[in-house]
Amino acid sequence: MTATITPSGTSDDNFAARPTDVNDVDHILAAYDDKGWADDIGRTVELNADAWFTWDYERSRPALSKLYEKAKTSQWNGTTDLDWSIDVDPEEIARGLMQFSMERFKMLQGLPGSPFKNFGEKEWMRVGVEMQRFQLSQFLHGEQGALMVAGYVTATTPWIDAKYYAATQTVDEARHVEVFAKYLDEKLGGAYPMNPNLGALITDTLTDSRWDLTYLGMQIMVEGLALAAFGAMFHTTTEPLLKQLLRYVMSDEARHVAFGVLTLREFYEGLSDAEMRERQEFTFDCAERLRNRFFMVDVWERMGVDPRAVLKVMQEHPAPQQADFQRLLFSKIVPNTKKLGLLDASDGWLRKRFEHLGVIEFEDWVDTSEEYANLDAFEADAKTTN
Ligand SMILES: [Fe+2]
Numbered sequence: 434m435t436a437t438i439t440p441s442g443t444s445d446d447n448f449a450a451r452p453t454d455v456n457d458v459d460h461i462l463a464a465y466d467d468k469g470w471a472d473d474i475g476r477t478v479e480l481n482a483d484a485w486f487t488w489d490y491e492r493s494r495p496a497l498s499k500l501y502e503k504a505k506t507s508q509w510n511g512t513t514d515l516d517w518s519i520d521v522d523p524e525e526i527a528r529g530l531m532q533f534s535m536e537r538f539k540m541l542q543g544l545p546g547s548p549f550k551n552f553g554e555k556e557w558m559r560v561g562v563e564m565q566r567f568q569l570s571q572f573l574h575g576e577q578g579a580l581m582v583a584g585y586v587t588a589t590t591p592w593i594d595a596k597y598y599a600a601t602q603t604v605d606e607a608r609h610v611e612v613f614a615k616y617l618d619e620k621l622g623g624a625y626p627m628n629p630n631l632g633a634l635i636t637d638t639l640t641d642s643r644w645d646l647t648y649l650g651m652q653i654m655v656e657g658l659a660l661a662a663f664g665a666m667f668h669t670t671t672e673p674l675l676k677q678l679l680r681y682v683m684s685d686e687a688r689h690v691a692f693g694v695l696t697l698r699e700f701y702e703g704l705s706d707a708e709m710r711e712r713q714e715f716t717f718d719c720a721e722r723l724r725n726r727f728f729m730v731d732v733w734e735r736m737g738v739d740p741r742a743v744l745k746v747m748q749e750h751p752a753p754q755q756a757d758f759q760r761l762l763f764s765k766i767v768p769n770t771k772k773l774g775l776l777d778a779s780d781g782w783l784r785k786r787f788e789h790l791g792v793i794e795f796e797d798w799v800d801t802s803e804e805y806a807n808l809d810a811f812e813a814d815a816k817t818t819n
């Protein structure tokens with residue numbers, strides 16, 4: 434069965450007790466009680482992990498070493514490798530959004546109780562423009578989270594090969610923050626604040642004292658979803674600057690996810706079932722928060738539409754477009770969690786939940802540690818020019 438946000442798909446009765454129903458509207462909206470993410474200047478997060486000095490400088494992990502070498506030759510420059518002179522029409526981008534993420538809301542218009550009842554072309558165009566800004570803003574804030582995590586991981590990770598690689602990721606993430614910030618500022622008129630689901634997820638990821646959970650939250654979950662979402666946006670947008678920006682960012686992200694898979698795979702081989710279960714629960718919590726951000730509550734609030742009414746009508750009339758959209762977001766996460774042994778540990782705890790979410794079909798798709806080299810757009814462009 435495919436559960437999107439349907440009441441019938443919400444019961445956790447078949448599973449080990451979880452405190453709340455993940456599809457409950459009050460539960461979803463409760464995340465928005467913390468308004469601190471919308472503060473003007475910033476936010477403090479306290480860190481808890483220890484930095485680790487290793488005296489073992491031997492390059493004993495060839496797969497990580499190869500990734501590090503690849504990262505060194507695939508550096509692009511956000512200032513000079515993208516054509517910032519291109520004029521961007523936000524309405525043109527909004528039109529491209531139709532298949533990617535707007536259709537699943539637009540089709541609710543004629544339903545009883547729909548808050549979109551009186552929407553015309555003008556309102557839907559505004560939804561498209563706001564949604565694009567919202568999504569790119571969350572990419573921007575997520576990139577800043579990744580920047581901090583990558584720098585932090587150079588200190589917490591125990592292996593020298595991982596410290597080397599994480600240092601290259603830190604530079605990549607700085608470039609990503611730079612280009613998304615510039616695009617939003619110069620082409621779309623500014624960013625939305627960080628969504629509280631994303632904020633809470635990144636906080637949990639940064640503040641856990643176990644180094645591997647920092648990797649799991651960022652490299653596997655946030656970046657795995659980003660890779661799928663960037664890919665979908667890349668394929669649907671026709672705006673040339675955004676397309677090229679996403680293409681280059683994606684090729685870096687594939688390396689970052691591969692880094693998570695390669696590192697955690699080795700580490701997780703040595704964990705007990707009880708320890709794996711903690712990681713599975715963390716994974717599922719991350720998945721829930723990532724999904725919830727795509728209900729676009731922030732956009733509805735800004736447009737004066739009651740988000741509760743949107744969620745309610747989605748629950749009452751589950752649509753295939755909603756399920757398809759949700760599935761797409763998990764297309765990278767599921768095969769990577771399988772490769773890490775997280776799907777089937779602890780009597781398949783996570784497998785059952787991914788089955789319930791309707792995303793298990795991706796389990797045998799290629800994992801990112803196998804495909805990252807093929808996604809190197811910058812190298813491909815360099816070969817064409819030379
Ligand atoms: Fe990034």
Ligand SMILES: [Fe+2]
Nearest residue numbers: 579656686689
């Ligand atoms: Fe990344």
